[in-house]
Amino acid sequence: xxxxxxxxxxxxxxxxxxxxxxxxxxxxxxxLLQWVNPLIGTQGTGHTFPGPSHPFGLVQxxxxxxxxxxxxxxxxxxxxxxxxGFSQTRLxxxxxxxxxxxxxxxxxxxxxxxxxTMSKSTExxxxxxxxxxxxxxxxxxxSCTPRVAIHRYRFPNGQPLLKIDLNHGLKFLADSLVVEAxxxxxxxxxxxxxxxxxxxxxxxxxxxxxxSAPWNQLDSSIRRSTDRAGAFLLSFGQLPxxxxxxxxxxxxxxxxxxxxxxxxxxxxxxxxxxxxxxxxSWSVYLNRVQMDxxxxxxxxxxxxFYHLLLQPANIADVGGQYRGADNQVRRSPDSSYYxxxxxWDVYRTAFPxxxxxxxxxxxxxxxxxxxxHEDAGFLxxxxxxxxxxxxxxxxHAIPMLVSxxxxxxxxxxxxxxxxxxxxxxxxxxxxxxWELYLKYGYYPFDLVPNESVSRTLETCxxxxxxxxxxxxxxxxxxxxxxxxxxxxxQNLYDAETRQFRGKNQFGEWRKPFDPFRATSPLNNxxxxxxxxxWQYFWTPAQHDFPGLVKLLGGNKPTEAKLDSFFGLTMATxxxxxxxxxxxxxxxxxxxxxxxxPWLYAMLGKPEKSRTxxxxxxxxxxGTGPDGxxxxxxxxxxxxxLMAAYLxxxxxxPASGEWIPLQIFPYKLESRGNSSN
Numbered sequence: 001x002x003x004x005x006x007x008x009x010x011x012x013x014x015x016x017x018x019x020x021x022x023x024x025x026x027x028x029x030x031x032l033l034q035w036v037n038p039l040i041g042t043q044g045t046g047h048t049f050p051g052p053s054h055p056f057g058l059v060q061x062x063x064x065x066x067x068x069x070x071x072x073x074x075x076x077x078x079x080x081x082x083x084x085g086f087s088q089t090r091l092x093x094x095x096x097x098x099x100x101x102x103x104x105x106x107x108x109x110x111x112x113x114x115x116x117t118m119s120k121s122t123e124x125x126x127x128x129x130x131x132x133x134x135x136x137x138x139x140x141x142x143s144c145t146p147r148v149a150i151h152r153y154r155f156p157n158g159q160p161l162l163k164i165d166l167n168h169g170l171k172f173l174a175d176s177l178v179v180e181a182x183x184x185x186x187x188x189x190x191x192x193x194x195x196x197x198x199x200x201x202x203x204x205x206x207x208x209x210x211x212s213a214p215w216n217q218l219d220s221s222i223r224r225s226t227d228r229a230g231a232f233l234l235s236f237g238q239l240p241x242x243x244x245x246x247x248x249x250x251x252x253x254x255x256x257x258x259x260x261x262x263x264x265x266x267x268x269x270x271x272x273x274x275x276x277x278x279x280x281s282w283s284v285y286l287n288r289v290q291m292d293x294x295x296x297x298x299x300x301x302x303x304x305f306y307h308l309l310l311q312p313a314n315i316a317d318v319g320g321q322y323r324g325a326d327n328q329v330r331r332s333p334d335s336s337y338y339x340x341x342x343x344w345d346v347y348r349t350a351f352p353x354x355x356x357x358x359x360x361x362x363x364x365x366x367x368x369x370x371x372x373h374e375d376a377g378f379l380x381x382x383x384x385x386x387x388x389x390x391x392x393x394x395x396h397a398i399p400m401l402v403s404x405x406x407x408x409x410x411x412x413x414x415x416x417x418x419x420x421x422x423x424x425x426x427x428x429x430x431x432x433x434w435e436l437y438l439k440y441g442y443y444p445f446d447l448v449p450n451e452s453v454s455r456t457l458e459t460c461x462x463x464x465x466x467x468x469x470x471x472x473x474x475x476x477x478x479x480x481x482x483x484x485x486x487x488x489x490q491n492l493y494d495a496e497t498r499q500f501r502g503k504n505q506f507g508e509w510r511k512p513f514d515p516f517r518a519t520s521p522l523n524n525x526x527x528x529x530x531x532x533x534w535q536y537f538w539t540p541a542q543h544d545f546p547g548l549v550k551l552l553g554g555n556k557p558t559e560a561k562l563d564s565f566f567g568l569t570m571a572t573x574x575x576x577x578x579x580x581x582x583x584x585x586x587x588x589x590x591x592x593x594x595x596x597p598w599l600y601a602m603l604g605k606p607e608k609s610r611t612x613x614x615x616x617x618x619x620x621x622g623t624g625p626d627g628x629x630x631x632x633x634x635x636x637x638x639x640x641l642m643a644a645y646l647x648x649x650x651x652x653p654a655s656g657e658w659i660p661l662q663i664f665p666y667k668l669e670s671r672g673n674s675s676n
Contacts, residue, residue: 589630
């Protein structure tokens with residue numbers, strides 16, 4: 001059974017089947033969409049996108065204002081009116097750009113100078129629908145099914161043209177994204193093909209582009225000498241009502257997979273029905289929580305819920321085929337294989353909320369992580385399109401699997417999970433050197449010159465999760481071994497500075513030492529991951545808060561250190577180093593400290609936690625495009641906000657240990673489908 005959810009006067013949980021409920025409850029479903037503003041987080045560093053998507057969908061068509069740059073990881077910035085075109089895939093809220101496949105740009109002949117501009121005052125953004133009028137007068141509207149994007153272009157008087165660029169992508173460090181590609185013209189209304197790309201990950205995708213009207217002429221002269229994929233211009237004759245519709249189906253497996261996705265999900269050209277169906281799919285999910293609160297709070301909450309469910313993406317075809325971590329095509333038993341797993345971020349709050357609010361998705365996510373282990377030899381770190389980019393640190397698929405098993409989602413997989421988590425934490429892989437780590441009992445900074453302290457602290461958390469799981473299964477030898485490993489964080493505790501500090505292979509502290517100096521692998525290499533010593537100090541609290549309190553000398557010294565943490569303002573605001581949304585040394589714009597405001601409650605000082613959490617919700621979350629301070633990171637920032645409104649936080653996601661703390665006097669009623 002799923003864990004019993006905390007019940008309070010202000011948080012009422014009623015578990016019902018998805019198809020149950022009164023006529024009143026059914027009527028509320030559509031109403032909740034009005035509280036979702038997909039523009040939240042699209043200005044600044046939130047890095048969200050305004051285009052349509054299905055919950056856990058493969059495609060997310062939308063406007064690309066640029067093809068690279070940290071500000072454009074989703075392809076879009078609200079204040080930018082430049083338009084490269086409309087691509088079909090992207091990530092939400094990440095710190096690195098990826099995807100951006102199959103770029104389309106409609107325009108009118110002779111209007112090329114204004115064809116790449118958007119009239120921002122005409123932009124309409126709703127759940128399941130995006131539209132904009134371009135500078136040349138072309139009205140563009142987008143929607144989608146889970147695996148197929150649909151575009152509707154309405155042209156003013158003039159010759160309609162459509163540019164298709166298969167070289168485009170949202171690039172990270174690569175000069176050229178496409179490694180190899182091919183396309184085929186199947187008559188005058190269909191183009192199919194595939195591409196292999198190398199960016200944050202190396203991947204393969206296939207596509208089928210269908211047009212509602214045949215082109216008259218295809219001009220491939222726009223293809224640049226450096227292009228490795230097709231780029232061409234299609235011209236059309238007289239279009240019915242000057243309207244052209246384009247469908248783009250995608251697949252990880254091959255062209256036939258893309259065609260099957262098209263046929264199964266969007267065999268006709270009914271754009272308006274696609275919008276209706278997309279909005280209905282969101283209503284089903286958003287209706288699982290009814291919130292009685294002021295308008296501002298409902299907009300924040302339901303938009304956060306929307307952002308939470310944008311990922312992970314189900315990358316399997318309608319028939320269940322998917323391309324796994326070893327690049328082989330396989331079939332899943334239920335047509336699901338989940339990727340876009342930003343595990344370092346989402347294990348903290350997002351995945352625990354998934355288990356309460358979308359429990360029917362958990363078995364598929366668990367199976368996907370275990371299948372990844374079978375294919376790659378270790379559990380996933382951070383996957384896109386089924387491939388690992390090895391981004392961030394730790395092996396935090398472990399606490400996700402452990403909590404899912406504990407909560408009843410995969411009881412029959414106990415032996416498989418134990419094997420996967422033990423192999424991941426004992427056999428060295430591109431992300432972890434276990435021989436080195438276990439030799440010293442920490443990662444020495446002279447042998448691991450980047451993130452050595454953060455890697456050690458987060459490894460201890462994963463080891464604590466292994467310890468718990470082995471204990472629950474009755475494996476006392478493994479439990480004892482990993483109990484010892486979970487306490488190795490103390491090897492890096494410096495009693496003089498009262499911080500966790502870098503130590504070399506000879507047991508010598510790093511000198512000089514500045515606990516306020518933030519480090520980050522790409523921008524300022526050092527011992528911490530997008531944080532400083534103050535911000536990483538509280539990591540062991542997730543699994544061993546009593547041990548941390550003991551190191552500090554008791555509850556009062558611990559409270560005093562928390563007071564200093566939230567009071568010292570010596571850090572500079574640098575988004576590249578994780579220093580955003582600051583309260584003293586606390587940086588809400590990045591994940592390592594997300595649990596810290598709740599720790600006062602663990603010390604019997606709940607009002608201090610309430611004060612901090614209300615401040616964060618009020619000052620760092622808004623209802624406009626700039627309403628997120630810090631990358632949303634595939635829904636983790638949004639999940640934290642939801643936890644604040646729900647009045648509970650998962651201090652230890654692996655064990656299911658939640659901190660109950662009523663923050664707001666609002667009534668929330670959860671209607672999650674808990675049939676598992």
